Amino acid sequence: MSVATERAVLQQNRSSRGERLLRALRTPSGAIFVLVAVLFVAVLAANPSFGEPGSLIRFIGRTAPIAIAAIGQYFVIVSGEFDLSMGSVVTAQVIIAGNLIGQDEARALPVLALMILFGAFVGLVNGLVTTLLRVPSFIVTLGTMLALLGLVLFWTGGAATGNPADSFRQIGRGGVQDIPVLEVLPYPVIILAVVAAAAFWLMRRPYGRTLVAVGDNPRAAALTGAPVWWIRTRAFMLSSLAATVAGVILVGYAGVHPSVGQGYEFTAITAVVLGGVVLGGGRGWVLSAAAGAFALELLFTLLNFLGVESTWRDSVQGVIIIVAVAAASRNWQRKRRGASKQAHDEHRPIAAPTPAPGTDEGGT
Amino acid sequence: MNRLTSTHIVYLVALATIIAGTVLVGSTGRNFFSTGNISDILTGTSILGFIAIGQTLVILVGSLDLSVPYVISLSSLIGAGIMANQAGNILPAVLLALLVSALIGLVNGAVVAGLKVHGFIATLGMGLIVSGYLGSTYQGSAGQAPLAFRLIGATGIGPVPVSTLIMLACAAVVLVLLNTTRLGHAMYAVGGDAPVARMSGVRTLTPVIAAHVICSTMAGLAGLLLAARLGVGSPTIGSQGGYDLLSIAAVVLGGTLLAGGKGSLVGTLGGVLIFAMLDNIMSVLQVNPFLKDVVRGVVIVVAVAVYARRRTVHRPARFGRGQAHRGDAAPPRGPGASRQGDGPARGDGTDARNEVPA
Amino acid sequence: MDDEVNTQGARTPILRVTGLTKSFFGVPVLQDASLDLFPGEVHGLVGENGAGKSTLMKLLAGVYVRDGGRIELDGEPVEFTHPVQAHQAGLSTVFQEFNLLPERTVAQNIYLGREPRKGLLVDRRAMNRATTELLEELGITSIRPTASVSSLSVAQQQIVEIAKAVSYDARIISMDEPTAALAGPEVELLYGIIDRLRKRGTAILYVSHRLKEIFDLCDTITVLKDGRIVTSSPASGLDDASLVRAMVGRPISAYFPEALPGTTVGSPLLQVSGGGNDQLDDIDLTLHAGEIVGVAGLQGSGRTELVEAVFGAAGFTRGTMTLEGRPYRPRSPRDAIRHRIALITEDRKAQGLSLNQSILDNALSVVRSVDPMRTAVARRRAPGVFSSLEVVARDLDQEVQFLSGGNQQKVVLAKWLAIDPQVVLLDEPTRGIDVGAKVAVYSLMRRLAQEGKAILMVSSELPEVLGMSDRVIVMRDGRIAGEIPPAASEEQVLQLATGARGVAP
Amino acid sequence: ACTTDSSIENPPAAEGSASAESTEAAQPTEDGTEWFDQAVYDEQDAQRSATFEGDPEKPYLQYIDGEMTDTAAFAADGPQKACFSNASISNPWRQTGWITMNQQLKVLQDAGVVSEMETRDAQDDDNTQIADIDYFIAEGNCDAFIISPNSTAAMTPAVERACETGKPVIVFDRGVQTDCAVTFIHPIGGFAWGIDTAEFLSERLGEGDKVVALRILPGVDVLEQRWAAAERIFEENGIEAVDYFTGADPVEIKSIISDELATGDVQGVWMDAGDGAVAAIEAFEDAGADLPVMTGEDEMSFLRKWDETGIDGLAPVYSNFQWRTPLLALQKIFAGEEVPAEWVLPQSPITEDERGEFLTANEGMPDGHYAKFGGEDLPGYPTVWQERQIP
Numbered sequence A: 001m002s003v004a005t006e007r008a009v010l011q012q013n014r015s016s017r018g019e020r021l022l023r024a025l026r027t028p029s030g031a032i033f034v035l036v037a038v039l040f041v042a043v044l045a046a047n048p049s050f051g052e053p054g055s056l057i058r059f060i061g062r063t064a065p066i067a068i069a070a071i072g073q074y075f076v077i078v079s080g081e082f083d084l085s086m087g088s089v090v091t092a093q094v095i096i097a098g099n100l101i102g103q104d105e106a107r108a109l110p111v112l113a114l115m116i117l118f119g120a121f122v123g124l125v126n127g128l129v130t131t132l133l134r135v136p137s138f139i140v141t142l143g144t145m146l147a148l149l150g151l152v153l154f155w156t157g158g159a160a161t162g163n164p165a166d167s168f169r170q171i172g173r174g175g176v177q178d179i180p181v182l183e184v185l186p187y188p189v190i191i192l193a194v195v196a197a198a199a200f201w202l203m204r205r206p207y208g209r210t211l212v213a214v215g216d217n218p219r220a221a222a223l224t225g226a227p228v229w230w231i232r233t234r235a236f237m238l239s240s241l242a243a244t245v246a247g248v249i250l251v252g253y254a255g256v257h258p259s260v261g262q263g264y265e266f267t268a269i270t271a272v273v274l275g276g277v278v279l280g281g282g283r284g285w286v287l288s289a290a291a292g293a294f295a296l297e298l299l300f301t302l303l304n305f306l307g308v309e310s311t312w313r314d315s316v317q318g319v320i321i322i323v324a325v326a327a328a329s330r331n332w333q334r335k336r337r338g339a340s341k342q343a344h345d346e347h348r349p350i351a352a353p354t355p356a357p358g359t360d361e362g363g364t
Numbered sequence B: 001m002n003r004l005t006s007t008h009i010v011y012l013v014a015l016a017t018i019i020a021g022t023v024l025v026g027s028t029g030r031n032f033f034s035t036g037n038i039s040d041i042l043t044g045t046s047i048l049g050f051i052a053i054g055q056t057l058v059i060l061v062g063s064l065d066l067s068v069p070y071v072i073s074l075s076s077l078i079g080a081g082i083m084a085n086q087a088g089n090i091l092p093a094v095l096l097a098l099l100v101s102a103l104i105g106l107v108n109g110a111v112v113a114g115l116k117v118h119g120f121i122a123t124l125g126m127g128l129i130v131s132g133y134l135g136s137t138y139q140g141s142a143g144q145a146p147l148a149f150r151l152i153g154a155t156g157i158g159p160v161p162v163s164t165l166i167m168l169a170c171a172a173v174v175l176v177l178l179n180t181t182r183l184g185h186a187m188y189a190v191g192g193d194a195p196v197a198r199m200s201g202v203r204t205l206t207p208v209i210a211a212h213v214i215c216s217t218m219a220g221l222a223g224l225l226l227a228a229r230l231g232v233g234s235p236t237i238g239s240q241g242g243y244d245l246l247s248i249a250a251v252v253l254g255g256t257l258l259a260g261g262k263g264s265l266v267g268t269l270g271g272v273l274i275f276a277m278l279d280n281i282m283s284v285l286q287v288n289p290f291l292k293d294v295v296r297g298v299v300i301v302v303a304v305a306v307y308a309r310r311r312t313v314h315r316p317a318r319f320g321r322g323q324a325h326r327g328d329a330a331p332p333r334g335p336g337a338s339r340q341g342d343g344p345a346r347g348d349g350t351d352a353r354n355e356v357p358a
Numbered sequence C: 001m002d003d004e005v006n007t008q009g010a011r012t013p014i015l016r017v018t019g020l021t022k023s024f025f026g027v028p029v030l031q032d033a034s035l036d037l038f039p040g041e042v043h044g045l046v047g048e049n050g051a052g053k054s055t056l057m058k059l060l061a062g063v064y065v066r067d068g069g070r071i072e073l074d075g076e077p078v079e080f081t082h083p084v085q086a087h088q089a090g091l092s093t094v095f096q097e098f099n100l101l102p103e104r105t106v107a108q109n110i111y112l113g114r115e116p117r118k119g120l121l122v123d124r125r126a127m128n129r130a131t132t133e134l135l136e137e138l139g140i141t142s143i144r145p146t147a148s149v150s151s152l153s154v155a156q157q158q159i160v161e162i163a164k165a166v167s168y169d170a171r172i173i174s175m176d177e178p179t180a181a182l183a184g185p186e187v188e189l190l191y192g193i194i195d196r197l198r199k200r201g202t203a204i205l206y207v208s209h210r211l212k213e214i215f216d217l218c219d220t221i222t223v224l225k226d227g228r229i230v231t232s233s234p235a236s237g238l239d240d241a242s243l244v245r246a247m248v249g250r251p252i253s254a255y256f257p258e259a260l261p262g263t264t265v266g267s268p269l270l271q272v273s274g275g276g277n278d279q280l281d282d283i284d285l286t287l288h289a290g291e292i293v294g295v296a297g298l299q300g301s302g303r304t305e306l307v308e309a310v311f312g313a314a315g316f317t318r319g320t321m322t323l324e325g326r327p328y329r330p331r332s333p334r335d336a337i338r339h340r341i342a343l344i345t346e347d348r349k350a351q352g353l354s355l356n357q358s359i360l361d362n363a364l365s366v367v368r369s370v371d372p373m374r375t376a377v378a379r380r381r382a383p384g385v386f387s388s389l390e391v392v393a394r395d396l397d398q399e400v401q402f403l404s405g406g407n408q409q410k411v412v413l414a415k416w417l418a419i420d421p422q423v424v425l426l427d428e429p430t431r432g433i434d435v436g437a438k439v440a441v442y443s444l445m446r447r448l449a450q451e452g453k454a455i456l457m458v459s460s461e462l463p464e465v466l467g468m469s470d471r472v473i474v475m476r477d478g479r480i481a482g483e484i485p486p487a488a489s490e491e492q493v494l495q496l497a498t499g500a501r502g503v504a505p
Numbered sequence D: 001a002c003t004t005d006s007s008i009e010n011p012p013a014a015e016g017s018a019s020a021e022s023t024e025a026a027q028p029t030e031d032g033t034e035w036f037d038q039a040v041y042d043e044q045d046a047q048r049s050a051t052f053e054g055d056p057e058k059p060y061l062q063y064i065d066g067e068m069t070d071t072a073a074f075a076a077d078g079p080q081k082a083c084f085s086n087a088s089i090s091n092p093w094r095q096t097g098w099i100t101m102n103q104q105l106k107v108l109q110d111a112g113v114v115s116e117m118e119t120r121d122a123q124d125d126d127n128t129q130i131a132d133i134d135y136f137i138a139e140g141n142c143d144a145f146i147i148s149p150n151s152t153a154a155m156t157p158a159v160e161r162a163c164e165t166g167k168p169v170i171v172f173d174r175g176v177q178t179d180c181a182v183t184f185i186h187p188i189g190g191f192a193w194g195i196d197t198a199e200f201l202s203e204r205l206g207e208g209d210k211v212v213a214l215r216i217l218p219g220v221d222v223l224e225q226r227w228a229a230a231e232r233i234f235e236e237n238g239i240e241a242v243d244y245f246t247g248a249d250p251v252e253i254k255s256i257i258s259d260e261l262a263t264g265d266v267q268g269v270w271m272d273a274g275d276g277a278v279a280a281i282e283a284f285e286d287a288g289a290d291l292p293v294m295t296g297e298d299e300m301s302f303l304r305k306w307d308e309t310g311i312d313g314l315a316p317v318y319s320n321f322q323w324r325t326p327l328l329a330l331q332k333i334f335a336g337e338e339v340p341a342e343w344v345l346p347q348s349p350i351t352e353d354e355r356g357e358f359l360t361a362n363e364g365m366p367d368g369h370y371a372k373f374g375g376e377d378l379p380g381y382p383t384v385w386q387e388r389q390i391p
Ligand SMILES: Nc1ncnc2c1ncn2[C@@H]1O[C@H](COP(=O)(O)OP(=O)(O)OP(=O)(O)O)[C@@H](O)[C@H]1O
Pocket: A337, A340, A341, C024, C029, C047, C048, C049, C050, C051, C052, C053, C054, C055, C056, C096, C404, C405, C432
């Protein structure tokens, strides 16, 4: 059988793209995109100038770090774990950048390399302690969160020397100039696009699929030969690396301060969960996590434009999170039932049109 | 059985901390067992103790409570606000503060059990809601606790603060509830395996809701106690202490499974005691405050790793001492695995890792 | 009650079900089901996977609420919405799913939700005493009421579940595949318990896929097919063949398919000598290419441990293994899989599948884990594999949790076929799947043998072991007790499996 | 044996007035506290132009003439032990002060005045600080107490308990509602800061102009009073002011300003602490908006950014050098010299004219350093501050 016909056979055994997309939109992970669209329209209604390409692109740039953090957190959550240390990693990286780069532009690249190494290392420690020492990741990363922040503050006397060199800060503050319509294309937007594309690609790779399988049923995954400890550990590393990227953008965008990144873990987890990703693992898409971050950010902006008293915003956010996640939870449950309904009327042999070629024969 | 339970280990760790404390505190020329020091440690246990008691129940039923800091603040404000320095108002103030706290717990429980929202998110959201209310309503401390009420926060029997005694009394009540009432058994059952509990005729919503109500009520009590110590209510007193994550850490340190279904309140108290002693020792040694957090973080992880290392080996070896290598591939097999269970029993992201044979 | 209840003549049913209907979201799962259950009667309920047996039981137990029809207890219509109501009415159920809390004690499990109380507090002593009495009454002495369930063997756990059902003083007990986890002697024990219950006048509704048990135990047999009752008649009027025909609607000519033409037993592929670990000792075993070796033994005799050791999941700590003549010491399943060894685990939901993932993802999981470069090839071949296994599903993107047990098992098989294994280890490959799916599994085994693979199959169903194997190894207490030819009788196997000693639970 | 801390018999009133002198604390309402207090406001307004006693070269020893506490009873020979209960070192202002205090301690130790200073840090928790003070009372063998309260009302009973030991008690920075302390050391105060800043902005802005107020935390008297005064003045001048709590997080600050700029023009920025001022300015730069008139603080980061952008600005000061004063006060107390009952230190903003001077004086200091830290004559200057060596 030729590759072409094999592919055709595979296509025939899957629903059409449109059908799959429609089904997808009905899951919580798909519904988040609808929510983002609705919020966007609401923000536009509240302040039409928000829709101008320039301010829109700046909004995306501003949301980039939290969206990237959410993407990182997604890897950990979908594998069935938590990463509470994310915020501290952001803070640590921001302070490292401030203290080690300082005003010396020549140090930007080496320090950036060091930051990446450091991020990977924190993730490695989180991952290994979780998987090999079998400490629940909630506790491991809670420990890392405390210890890391404490260490960095101790090292710097509570505050970094100052902002890093402007050229380094351009990563988070600058952009490609003279773009038609947009004027500037902020670097954070580009970084987000690259990270999102890479994450999307990774989740379609064997690693990504195995990661979700590990979150779904780690024992089954281990018995199919997946190195569960290493798969999960890499997820923690991806998370810390995402936090590092977020840190690099944030120190550019806003500058050094020990409060940069604080609470990021909760925001990221909230974004991921809003994106329909199930705490406990095994369900949800990576881009939905990023969309969750956009939903949150749009929500804040909307409240802002509506002039809701800033102190009440927490409350509104709390209500929305609970309602959205409750709706998603109902939806997953309904999907469960709904699908078993389909199981009845649609069940049919998934058969190739050609006589069954058996397991392996029928080579190319 | 002569195997150590996790509770034994907690108290062994506590003992080790006492020894370390004796030596370290001694090295500064102080006495670890002096009245003032013991009183300092016990004071440290009382607030965290209240919250950890409640948190134990919530974790046992398989949920979490991240809203406690805000409930604490709210309760302190309601309490002190209604008391308004009038001894006669103490009772209504206490009742109303606890009622409001319990109601928050009720909503938490209903959202978790009824709407099937993960406890992490449900209570994070509830925390935000209450925090918005606090931020919008209070600009600073408010209310006034009358003398009679403040006595609770400032009186001790010997080195033992009354607040600690109240906390221990609450612990005793909850202990009885947990171990010798149907509700308590049901909590273990629902946290262990909700479908099994249901099939056995247990009503599965009640224990989860009850655990959340008790947890919030305990947080309310902690808030009232803080009002007694501070003399006023404070909108930030709950978050100042970082009680949400710390209480979860204390519970897990006490040997309770983060995934629920297994654990003990006595262990939790041990976990709380360890934290309190740790803080005390570091303060006596004048450890840099930033480094204190480093030590806390490391201790949490290392201590829990100690239990986690001791994995469940349900079956005694049949042959030799040759330790079979059981890695990730063959995690300790619970019995649920050997029959057609309902797939992976729980999806909390928190595998039943740190169990210890009972 | 000392006398046997008269099971003949004019009787009034204790339970009468008429026109019972249940749909899940518009899809009928049970339609117009009616049956009568009499005191002292053992009523067998059989049918393919998904026929609706468990649903019927759950309707009776108050786990589900029916859509239509009547349930009468002693002539009174009842309406249960929670299992607790059924218990109170004297109806208890041993569910198909595992239903104990591993971290709690035997007594706590049995009396869960209705703990004896003194005042408001649970009377622990009374609870333990009652448990001891209950177990003794059932002839079980080896289980302590204060033991935690996780410390019990699987068989003991199943006994606890049955004891729990009995403890409700139920007049009706439903048992949904109670023997799925039991081997010979424990089954005997269960027979004894059922006998006592029957003598007490308890009515028993009994579901099993093992036809032998059905005929051994049941007075009446009801066959469910696609949610409808096709026959309901005294057991005496039925035999294996007619029952199977009623269940599947077609006769199964060759229940155990013959070896395929051209199958030859070749050279030794896998050899174990002196293998041992903390559960196994002194294992000598040779698997040849093209050979199917059966492994029989009692529950807990170490059969699962044996396949896990070969698979590197809980490896041997003593002895040596060779694969194709070369030393083979797997340190992990990953190692074993790289040597093209496959293990179909005994518990497909807990160990075999990622239930929330699609059929395709599950089928590709092994390739992705160990040989990701071949994923694309495997993906293209997937439809062929599925069609050869006759997997029934909506499409390849359907989540496996929505498949019936048999189809789930086929997905498990498919994922292993993707790496073209040379040694295939199957642990209870047909547990809890229906006749049709069983035949598909058997055919696959035959085909693999024909392709020159070595196959090791653990099974608690003796007819299956004897019917499918070229040789049968019998295990006892972690050792190989002996080997017998396929022509041996079930008695011979049991003799080896139990040894000289008597039967102990 | 029952032990009750008798001090709790004097009830603290709810916050509203930090000043130990103003016993008329605002009555707490259901809705919490009203921070504005006309009497204190007027007093501080007047103090802005008061003359300070003492050597202007040593502002940390200057004070406004007023009631003095006789300390003859506390006179002691030989080095004495100080016990310091600190609220926290969780922001750059406190960190800078804490470094200065430790260098001052070295001087006094060398001089044989103080034997040691035992410090407990409450990490921003009222409850911990109460326990810390109680621990000192029971176990500290303290010859004197220095307390930097975390919050006003909550810390009052504990401070009273310290007073009851009969040892000298010194309170600084945030206040408590008792005047049992030998001295309460603080710069003029929050209202003065509010007046300085809001008047500055009001002069430069017109009616209908918009000011965004960025605040670090709620519920701290010295901070709340800054805003209470400013808000009042803005209102009087018809300036539209919106306030936000940011925790000094520059990311938050940037988002807030961007959103404000997206809805309309912003002419002024007011801050209750300098931390984060740079982010606020950058938000205007990034949005391509006209830079605002702005008040920050004497934190180096703001002074530098102010210098760089040349905006119209003012750096109010909440004199960081006050961290030296408690130990120096102790020196006087142990010597039996009288000290002001309320030790009001000078507090004057840095204006554009003075900016250059302070920038040069503090060259090489980190961004989180405070220009008026007042420790130039202490050992370790400047390295210790440059390297931010926190004990
Ligand atoms: N809760 C449910 N929601 C939706 N569909 C269900 C549910 N429970 C069972 N079904 C469906 O109802 C049908 C009957 O299932 P049931 O479990 O009663 O079969 P069974 O005869 O017990 O099969 P087995 O022999 O495999 O145990 C199946 O198709 C199953 O998928």
